[in-house]
Amino acid sequence: MSVTAAIVERPPPRARGWPRSRVIGYAMVGFWILFGLGIVSYLIFAWNAEFFAKYAPAYLKGLGTTLSLVCISMVLGAILSVPVAYGRMSSNRFLSGLAYCYVYFFRGTPLLVQTYLVYYGLGSFRTELQTVGLWDFFKDAFNCGVFAFALNTAAYQAEILRGAIESVPKGQWEGAASLGLHKLQTLRKIILPQALIVALRPYGNELILMVKASAIVAIITVYDLMGQAKLAFANSFDIQAYIWVALVYLVMVEILRHGVEWIERRITIHLKR
Amino acid sequence: MPSQNIWILLSWGPDGWIDDIAYGALVTIALALATLPIGLTIGFFVAWAKQSDEPSLRLAANIYTTVFRGLPELVTLFLFFFGVPILLQHLVRYFRPDATIDVNSFVAGMIVLSLIFSSYASEVFLSAFRAIPKGQYEGGYAIGLSNWLTMRKVILPQLLRIAFPGLENCWLSLLKDTSLVSVVGLAETLRNAYTAARVTKHAFLFYGVAAMVFLGLAIVSSFATSAILRSLGRREAQR
Numbered sequence A: 001m002s003v004t005a006a007i008v009e010r011p012p013p014r015a016r017g018w019p020r021s022r023v024i025g026y027a028m029v030g031f032w033i034l035f036g037l038g039i040v041s042y043l044i045f046a047w048n049a050e051f052f053a054k055y056a057p058a059y060l061k062g063l064g065t066t067l068s069l070v071c072i073s074m075v076l077g078a079i080l081s082v083p084v085a086y087g088r089m090s091s092n093r094f095l096s097g098l099a100y101c102y103v104y105f106f107r108g109t110p111l112l113v114q115t116y117l118v119y120y121g122l123g124s125f126r127t128e129l130q131t132v133g134l135w136d137f138f139k140d141a142f143n144c145g146v147f148a149f150a151l152n153t154a155a156y157q158a159e160i161l162r163g164a165i166e167s168v169p170k171g172q173w174e175g176a177a178s179l180g181l182h183k184l185q186t187l188r189k190i191i192l193p194q195a196l197i198v199a200l201r202p203y204g205n206e207l208i209l210m211v212k213a214s215a216i217v218a219i220i221t222v223y224d225l226m227g228q229a230k231l232a233f234a235n236s237f238d239i240q241a242y243i244w245v246a247l248v249y250l251v252m253v254e255i256l257r258h259g260v261e262w263i264e265r266r267i268t269i270h271l272k273r
Numbered sequence B: 001m002p003s004q005n006i007w008i009l010l011s012w013g014p015d016g017w018i019d020d021i022a023y024g025a026l027v028t029i030a031l032a033l034a035t036l037p038i039g040l041t042i043g044f045f046v047a048w049a050k051q052s053d054e055p056s057l058r059l060a061a062n063i064y065t066t067v068f069r070g071l072p073e074l075v076t077l078f079l080f081f082f083g084v085p086i087l088l089q090h091l092v093r094y095f096r097p098d099a100t101i102d103v104n105s106f107v108a109g110m111i112v113l114s115l116i117f118s119s120y121a122s123e124v125f126l127s128a129f130r131a132i133p134k135g136q137y138e139g140g141y142a143i144g145l146s147n148w149l150t151m152r153k154v155i156l157p158q159l160l161r162i163a164f165p166g167l168e169n170c171w172l173s174l175l176k177d178t179s180l181v182s183v184v185g186l187a188e189t190l191r192n193a194y195t196a197a198r199v200t201k202h203a204f205l206f207y208g209v210a211a212m213v214f215l216g217l218a219i220v221s222s223f224a225t226s227a228i229l230r231s232l233g234r235r236e237a238q239r
Helices: A002-007 A020-045 A049-089 A093-108 A111-119 A121-132 A141-167 A170-178 A183-220 A225-236 A240-267 B018-050 B055-070 B073-092 B105-131 B134-142 B147-184 B189-200 B203-238
Strands: none
Touching: A020 A240, A020 B055, A049 A093, A049 A141, A049 A183, A049 A225, A049 A240, A093 A141, A093 B203, A111 A121, A111 A141, A111 A183, A111 B147, A111 B189, A111 B203, A121 B203, A141 A183, A170 A183, A183 A225, A183 A240, A183 B073, A225 A240, A225 B073, A240 B055, A240 B073, B018 B055, B018 B105, B018 B147, B018 B189, B018 B203, B055 B105, B073 B105, B073 B147, B105 B147, B134 B147, B147 B189, B147 B203, B189 B203
């Protein structure tokens, strides 16, 4: 026992004095501290009770718009991603080609272009849409944002789903088949529970990306969090409009990131040794 | 309302808009290519700091990536585009009270995109750093190379090879993120498509063309990266 204890590898002793890396590190941390203090002192110095009273409720409303946009499009995207992922994995050449093109288009072009294509572009087909009765839906910028975001996230989520399902070894399918489960049962009871553990982190990343990307809808006149900030800045020329909004986004993203990490720790507890 | 022939609109010349969009595509490519070396350099050093033994360096690098990966690209761009002139103006006022400062949208876009690109690239570099065995460093030190030389001559060539596929993804999202700079008035692909759509009222057509330009750039870069990857693989095989 004592012998093994003697040859246990210990971490190297901490460097003493002031090696170059420590000087640089302290300088960098000092820079960040100064930067943070600068922002805090600016916000205190520029504290304007009138500004706050005027725009804080608007920001809250904008936050609600952002959250509902992200939630609705994530859910719609998740529903839409199932057939796309099915197409990607299908052995039918036509289906898989179609799904591949869908995914390639939505992952290969900027979300801003897709949003413009829906919001401004569909206006070119106004008479056609009016005859179908869809114009009232696409007249609203929020609906257009949800439409474009759902299509976009469906492409990403389909890839996540496909990757996760393909990460489950083939023996699991064969084992289930030999037990007499049919395909849907296998998928639901055997494959998905294992696949979703793999997919959790990518799904979390996708959610975070959507929260960040949702700022784009401010450009097509939706008053989400960013839209309210734009409005506040246009009215007041006060840069704190953007600083506050940056802080809110940062806090939101950090909460989501740590939440996903916490869930992942919880559901992989049986895999730890 | 739309009455003109779309083939005239899509022609090259004073009546057509394709030349404007092609010029915009050049600006898009220039912006992405100008961002790439800055972003790669910063990303490499941030990753180096993240895997160092010195806690303060790690802390500083982690704050950097947390901030720039956590902020929406658009918010970072607006903060920079509107905030920095105000800041600079305060500084310059001490010397020349009547000076006004405008930030060039190309430069603002380049700086903001480098910040964002580098924070994503640093994660790729970090996982590549972790894939390189410790013996490589020790071998470098053992033949008398300094810290910096070991990094440059021994680690970096292997690092780039391991990180390449991840960096390809970063490059593709950089290409897409350049479209955001159109919002602060840079005349790139999307901005010119926007102008064309406004003037001609053929919105779907021109945004479709812009989407095809971005798609084309993505396809070209995937060909380019697979060619680079093949040549890297060949050199690997020759050793």
